[in-house]
Amino acid sequence: MRKLVFTLRYPLIIVSIFMLLIAAGCSDSTESSSEPKKDGELDKSVTLRVLEAGGPSGDYMEKGFVEPFTEKTEIKVVRESPTSLGKLQAMVESGQHTYDLVEVSSGNLYQAISGDLIEKLDWEQIKPDPTNEEGQHEYGIGYQYYSTIMAWNPDAAGGKELTSWADFWDVEKFPGKRSLPDYAVFALPIALLADGVPKDQLYPLDIDRAFKSLEKIKKHVSVWWQSGSQPSQLLKDKEVDYSAAWSGRIVENEDNIKYSFNEGLLDLSYLVVPKGAKNISETNAFIHEMTVAENQAKASEVLPYTGPSKELTALLPQDRLEAFPSSDINYEKQTFTDSEWWAEHGTEVEEKWELFKLNLNN
Amino acid sequence: MKKKIKGISYILPPLIIVVISFNIPLFLMLIRSLFSPDFTFEQYVYLVDHPIYLQILANTFKTAIIVSLLCCLLAYPLAHWITLLAGQVKLFVLGIIAMSFLVSILIRTYAWIVILGNNGIVNRTLLEMGLIGSPLQLIYNDLGVTLGTINVLLPFAIFPLYAAMLKIDKRLIKAAYSLGSKPITVFTKIYLPLTLPTLLSSAILVFIMTLGFFITPAILGGGKVQMVATILDTLINRLANWNLASAISTILLMVTIALYIVYRKVGETVK
Numbered sequence: 001m002r003k004l005v006f007t008l009r010y011p012l013i014i015v016s017i018f019m020l021l022i023a024a025g026c027s028d029s030t031e032s033s034s035e036p037k038k039d040g041e042l043d044k045s046v047t048l049r050v051l052e053a054g055g056p057s058g059d060y061m062e063k064g065f066v067e068p069f070t071e072k073t074e075i076k077v078v079r080e081s082p083t084s085l086g087k088l089q090a091m092v093e094s095g096q097h098t099y100d101l102v103e104v105s106s107g108n109l110y111q112a113i114s115g116d117l118i119e120k121l122d123w124e125q126i127k128p129d130p131t132n133e134e135g136q137h138e139y140g141i142g143y144q145y146y147s148t149i150m151a152w153n154p155d156a157a158g159g160k161e162l163t164s165w166a167d168f169w170d171v172e173k174f175p176g177k178r179s180l181p182d183y184a185v186f187a188l189p190i191a192l193l194a195d196g197v198p199k200d201q202l203y204p205l206d207i208d209r210a211f212k213s214l215e216k217i218k219k220h221v222s223v224w225w226q227s228g229s230q231p232s233q234l235l236k237d238k239e240v241d242y243s244a245a246w247s248g249r250i251v252e253n254e255d256n257i258k259y260s261f262n263e264g265l266l267d268l269s270y271l272v273v274p275k276g277a278k279n280i281s282e283t284n285a286f287i288h289e290m291t292v293a294e295n296q297a298k299a300s301e302v303l304p305y306t307g308p309s310k311e312l313t314a315l316l317p318q319d320r321l322e323a324f325p326s327s328d329i330n331y332e333k334q335t336f337t338d339s340e341w342w343a344e345h346g347t348e349v350e351e352k353w354e355l356f357k358l359n360l361n362n
Numbered sequence: 363m364k365k366k367i368k369g370i371s372y373i374l375p376p377l378i379i380v381v382i383s384f385n386i387p388l389f390l391m392l393i394r395s396l397f398s399p400d401f402t403f404e405q406y407v408y409l410v411d412h413p414i415y416l417q418i419l420a421n422t423f424k425t426a427i428i429v430s431l432l433c434c435l436l437a438y439p440l441a442h443w444i445t446l447l448a449g450q451v452k453l454f455v456l457g458i459i460a461m462s463f464l465v466s467i468l469i470r471t472y473a474w475i476v477i478l479g480n481n482g483i484v485n486r487t488l489l490e491m492g493l494i495g496s497p498l499q500l501i502y503n504d505l506g507v508t509l510g511t512i513n514v515l516l517p518f519a520i521f522p523l524y525a526a527m528l529k530i531d532k533r534l535i536k537a538a539y540s541l542g543s544k545p546i547t548v549f550t551k552i553y554l555p556l557t558l559p560t561l562l563s564s565a566i567l568v569f570i571m572t573l574g575f576f577i578t579p580a581i582l583g584g585g586k587v588q589m590v591a592t593i594l595d596t597l598i599n600r601l602a603n604w605n606l607a608s609a610i611s612t613i614l615l616m617v618t619i620a621l622y623i624v625y626r627k628v629g630e631t632v633k
Contacts, residue, residue, distance in 0.1 A: 111600075222584060224584060226592075233472075237480070350596060354414050354588060358588060
């Protein structure tokens with residue numbers, strides 16, 4: 001009998017420890033009720049938590065914005081990655097305020113707005129430096145321009161250069177295998193541009209025409225890529241001769257790969273404030289720091305992407321302006337993605353996209 | 363009775379953790395498919411009206427069945443061969459197989475590109491030998507996905523089979539031979555029946571793991587081989603449609619459980 005009691009006691013102690021741990025974990029979220037403070041006054045004991053894309057893009061944020069901000073305000077910023085819309089939604093729905101800022105793509109920005117997941121920004125309190133129009137959104141601060149551009153192997157087609165998506169579609173003038181993004185949001189506008197739709201008349205997208213255009217090229221597309229690292233690998237390995245690709249991955253391989261920003265699909269990612277977030281004054285101070293042109297220029301040294309400041313081009317390395325997606329010489333060549341349209345039609349298009357791919361092998 | 367209580371108290375800590383951190387969240391996730399916010403079958407009706415999702419689900423099952431069949435066919439003779447090896451060599455071979463767990467799936471996936479790509483070792487060799495005129499398409503299709511997935515999952519079939527084969531009482535086989543059985547009879551009457559339950563459980567393990575595969579199909583399929591994990595990612599991270607994702611997951615789970623029940627039934631009749 002004594003033995004039985006003993007054997008029971010040990011696991012029961014473990015159980016109670018677990019229970020205590022779980023209880024502690026639950027109460028953790030409710031304890032952080034800081035003292036009320038005046039508007040604009042920064043609390044240096046706060047640590048801002050940012051959920052971002054990670055990898056080299058994390059260094060972009062660290063060098064460009066976190067370091068100058070912490071130096072100026074003594075407020076610490078912790079970065080975590082990778083970001084996703086799923087994480088933002090899970091966090092807001094569970095009421096756990098883990099992050100003060102979350103990086104989202106422009107498409108996810110509108111999903112987050114319609115899902116009531118994020119706060120409006122108080123631009124009067126932020127007092128931003130001048131930015132492009134899309135840089136100051138009602139719900140987000142423009143963070144990083146990126147572009148989906150055409151890239152090719154210099155040996156392909158006897159060294160002829162592509163200047164438009166129509167060239168990309170022209171398999172007689174430019175023979176060889178191709179690669180396109182496995183994302184409707186990029187593949188469909190490209191298909192329409194290739195079919196002759198002027199870049200300022202893309203939206204609202206003519207979905208049926210886009211798929212008809214894709215039907216023409218699909219036999220020559222050997223890879224529909226998912227990961228942004230694929231196009232440069234495919235081109236270098238000569239798996240394909242031509243690929244649509246994200247600019248940052250391509251311009252760093254200039255020796256092996258040629259590219260053009262002509263008819264590129266320009267897009268801007270944002271940082272947003274999750275619903276119910278605290279530390280608003282500190283977050284706003286950080287957002288202000290993100291609009292400063294010098295900081296954006298520092299970030300662009302890490303990675304050839306750009307922020308939305310109006311004065312940025314003058315601060316970029318002048319001999320490499322063609323490598324940056326939103327520099328003055330590239331901005332006008334491209335077309336801007338209408339993410340509001342995508343937020344509205346995403347599901348419908350996505351289903352047609354999957355159907356299109358299901359029939360690829362036939 | 364006392365014995366029962368004693369057992370329960372020992373498994374209670376892990377049980378609580380599993381229930382709180384896995385079962386309850388899973389249940390809450392699945393239940394989302396029926397509420398939005400009131401009780402409704404809307405998501406399931408939607409799935410019937412938009413057959414693309416179920417087609418992709420069927421595609422996933424097809425790939426999973428092929429992968430688990432091939433894994434079993436490859437692992438069975440391999441595991442048997444290992445049991446025949448001498449001590450040191452056996453350790454070495456087992457070590458090689460276990461070592462594959464140390465390399466990340468992503469790297470192993472990209473390694474296939476180096477071997478089977480247009481400009482890979484296989485195609486270059488064949489081209490230089492003049493056996494083919496233009497590179498063969500060995501990856502970026504179903505074949506690539508099947509190869510890459512088998513490569514990752516094969517050890518999950520080899521190790522259980524090897525353990526099951528070791529446990530077979532060799533005297534049974536000797537007795538059969540001494541009574542005049544032919545090798546084929548020994549295999550079908552003794553060896554296979556004794557290893558069949560493990561073979562089936564390995565198959566179901568590989569099958570279930572293939573269902574959730576994400577990165578290998580995405581890269582080696584060239585975007586042409588759709589798996590349900592990719593669709594779920596799109597629904598959750600790009601379209602913020604958790605309810606539909608939950609309905610698809612529920613169907614996936616139900617079919618998997620149904621298959622598991624079939625497997626148990628088959629396993630019982632085999633025993």
